[in-house]
Amino acid sequence: MTSRRHFLQKITASGLALPFLPSLKAEAEHLHTFNGEPYQGPVLRVAIMGLGSYGTRVAEAMRDCKMAKLTGVISGTPSKVKDWQSKYGIPEKNCYNYENFDNIKNNPDIDAVYVITPNGLHKDQVIRVAKAGKHAICEKPMAINAAEGQEMVDACKKANVKLLVGYRMHFEPKTLEIIRMRKAGEFGKVLFFQGLSGFTIGDPRQWRLNKKLAGGGAMMDIGIYSINGARYMVGEEPVWVTAQETKTNPEKFKEGVDETIQFQLGFPSGAVASCLSTYTMNNLDRFFLNGEKGFAEMQPSTGYGPIKGRTHAGELTHPHVTHQTVQMDEMAGIILQGKQPVVPVDGEEGLKDLKIIDAIFLAVKSGKKVDLKL
Structure with missing residues (x-):
């Protein structure tokens, strides 16, 4: 068959x-x-x-x-x-x-x-x-x-x-609370973001390890969370990226299918991000934002929930909601009523992440800093 x-x-x-x-x-x-x-x-x-x-x-x-x-x-x-x-x-x-x-x-x-x-x-x-x-x-x-x-x-x-x-994370209550706090200046000037996204992938025959169907490896599946998270947590668009790839199993992760990539983003304000995307390590679902006046930490940060978070002001206690339920209701509001989400979810938003992914792959290949224009 x-x-x-x-x-x-x-x-x-x-x-x-x-x-x-x-x-x-x-x-x-x-x-x-x-x-x-x-x-x-x-x-x-x-x-x-x-x-x-x-x-x-x-x-x-x-x-x-x-x-x-x-x-x-x-x-x-x-x-x-x-x-x-x-x-x-x-x-x-x-x-x-x-x-x-x-x-x-x-x-x-x-x-x-x-x-x-x-x-x-x-x-x-x-x-x-x-x-x-x-x-x-x-x-x-x-x-x-x-x-x-x-x-x-x-x-x-x-x-x-x-x-x-x-x-879906663009509608998640704890995530939105941290974005609100950042916009309100409660962290002060944002200095640093760390995003850790990874898990150990199984069946080597699955489509996620097929270059033609996946477009890459871990970066396309789990690393995109740290890319997108860096943008909405810092509240700026990055202007440069550097990246390094590690591959320990070339049989499972063939040419064009990334296993582990560390990447760094620079923002106009001087803030920097340090992120990890991997298919060979578990327990990696953490965001950390540091500013002059305070911090925010989420772990887990992007899983299906419940998301857990805390800041210098204490634990985030918003009740867990099913992400996809909220997402679909909010998207219905966008389509039917013209609602504007706190963080965009349109094609232009998706395109920005793809431009960064392209730049990460180029930085890995060239070993050089790659400028971004989003």
Whole structure:
């Protein structure tokens, strides 16, 4: 039987180009329940593309959403589609595969598609979603390099649809509290950030260790958290990067698939960041921010939760919320109501992280400091 990876590679190469059709708006009023209370208002109707473990996590979290509802699925595995139909009450007319999902253009039950597939497939799939006139939510990293990311941004602008990226931490309460404190000057002048992101990866045959599908290794999967975290914790855009790679297992981590990269970022104010991205060490999920007047520490900092944090003022005690539930409700607000999040989650935000990743890989290869213009 052809593996899912080979199937995805095969069908992605044959994406269909369709003329742009205007996006269908969500229902003006839709009755939905949230924590037992009726919610009457606009609801974003979402199809999930890619029914793997994270797609399942998002689907489960959306059961508690008030402004977003799972209404469709896109998958290359018919058995998964049947399971999801039964579990989430999805009608047959809202089920698609990777070859025919362009037909969502004719389906008023779907307003947006959440693309949760291997990184190397994001560009073509998001562009097809945009051409079908639907809003696109894309899991991070948005693409495998900045050039692809720019194509996605341009395609969504041309189609007049939103492109959002799955930055769930941008809505996490403890994270937002630290950002509030930093903006209020409670840390004083920010001097230093440290981001540690890593775990020991298993099966060497998985797509995350396939250069074509992943676009790299640990940096594309876990290191991006430290890149993005450095930006929203410091509150500036970096202007230079240096980086060094360590590879202890070239059989598992082949050419173009990074195992461990240490990288440093410099910011206009003089603040610096020192970060680690790895696929060979566990217990690495920590952010630390230091300023002239105080500090903030988060550990775990980006896991599914509960996030734990403290500052010079004491422990952060905000209750844990399911990240994906909040993310999808907030993204519905962005799409349906034009809400502006504290930290952006749009395609331009995703593009900035991709530019930094490109620069990190260049710094590793050249051994030199690479200037950034974001």
